[in-house]
């Protein structure tokens with residue numbers, strides 16, 4: 001299926017492309033890097049997701065005749081020859097990216113785009129859109145997974161998601177981070193995610209009695225039915241009726257799967273319901289809970305001894321409600337000079353954390369002898385690569401007192417080539433492979449970095465060369481500003 005997303009971009013990208021085209025600078029080579037500066041939810045890491053969507057988008061990126069017609073109607077009066085060029089456009093650059101499921105950290109390139117300034121500019125908006133949302137949801141899901149590592153996690157968010165794409169790609173992001181199934185059938189069909197479903201209150205309400213409703217549902221789906229028990233009165237009506245239905249199924253040689261609680265005090269009700277089920281000889285019947293759950297409520301319910309085996313999580317996960325956006329940015333780090341050489345560029349800010357790091361960069365994960373990640377290391381492609389036996393200085397410029405040397409380590413290159421000169425060289429892994437890779441990534445980190453509350457800060461280090469180059473560029477720009485600025489005559 002061809003997705004028409006060429007116009008899924010901000011107008012200023014088209015305007016800059018046009019201005020470069022008029023200026024004759026549109027073919028200049030450029031390198032951009034996408035990264036975020038701050039981890040979401042106070043977490044110690046983020047889970048990278050969005051690459052599959054980015055890859056599909058890039059490989060199908062074409063302007064249609066209708067797109068061009070629409071562009072020709074804009075107040076900018078784009079020249080017909082420019083629009084003609086857009087009609088022939090396809091992405092011919094290179095993209096390097098973290099793999100989906102990787103644990104990633106602030107200020108390291110997650111996606112690197114190399115191409116003409118025109119093509120690299122066009123794809124900014126969509127790349128950030130896909131990366132920011134999916135990484136955010138995968139990270140939120142990972143926090144939920146962390147508080148219920150042995151329980152079954154169901155993604156129930158579609159009805160409350162910010163529209164259809166968010167529901168479907170959010171379900172996928174949750175699965176990457178260890179959710180077991182989704183209620184979204186399209187996500188199931190599209191990605192092969194297991195699907196699960198119970199029933200709504202409307203099923204019970206549409207019958208004369210709760211018992212009739214349960215029996216009828218169980219007869220239609222005798223293998224593994226889950227009954228929602230809170231429509232009228234959970235302990236006085238719902239659970240006893242569900243027990244009757246389970247007994248009916250047993251008589252037919254079948255087993256009920258679970259009951260679902262969706263309101264009230266979920267700790268108290270689950271403990272009581274567990275007792276009632278066990279006393280009726282139904283210890284195999286599980287308890288599913290839902291109702292505006294998130295990692296904090298789940299952790300709290302567990303600490304109260306809630307007898308819940310399966311968690312249905314919707315709104316809070318799919319909308320990442322406590323932080324609904326990851327502030328990923330896309331910054332120009334290198335540009336071809338008129339003389340034809342690639343020169344590093346910088347974005348200065350009065351906030352030191354917002355000053356971009358110039359130059360095209362690689363990311364290595366430095367893994368120590370105990371098989372655990374020590375730090376990430378950012379260097380230029382031309383530098384000596386970190387390799388075991390080669391003494392490496394790990395230091396973070398924002399925390400210069402924190403430095404150490406490592407000698408025995410494995411340096412894992414994190415940015416995979418996805419497109420090289422317009423050709424897709426990366427074979428998209430199947431989702432279960434991504435999920436396995438994510439689990440391997442989790443296992444690579446000490447628990448101190450993974451904990452949900454006040455995690456240790458995992459260090460992202462710059463090579464000395466990267467650091468020095470950055471300082472030089474800052475100094476050069478400060479000089480230029482002082483010479484040209486309002487104070488230059490003082």
Ligand SMILES: Nc1ncnc2c1ncn2[C@@H]1O[C@H](COP(=O)(O)OP(=O)(O)OP(=O)(O)O)[C@@H](O)[C@H]1O
Pocket residue numbers: 262263264265266267268290291292293297300301304
């Ligand atoms: N024992 C508990 N400890 C902490 N939080 C709980 C506990 N039981 C339920 N919750 C959570 O408290 C919130 C209760 O939501 P709410 O006030 O809407 O109550 P409700 O039972 O759903 O009411 P309603 O019947 O109107 O749907 C939900 O987020 C739920 O997950």
Ligand SMILES: O=P(O)(O)OC[C@H]1O[C@H](OP(=O)(O)OP(=O)(O)O)[C@H](O)[C@@H]1O
Pocket residue numbers: 156157159160199200201202262290291292293312313314315316
């Ligand atoms: O609470 P969330 O984490 O978002 O999980 C999804 C919610 O969606 C359903 O409720 P809804 O009231 O929409 O429908 P219902 O009639 O089936 O209860 C379900 O019963 C959950 O409570």
Ligand SMILES: O=C(O)c1cccnc1
Pocket residue numbers: 156157183196197198199260290312314
């Ligand atoms: O199957 C369920 O129980 C379900 C699905 C979506 C939303 N809430 C519940």
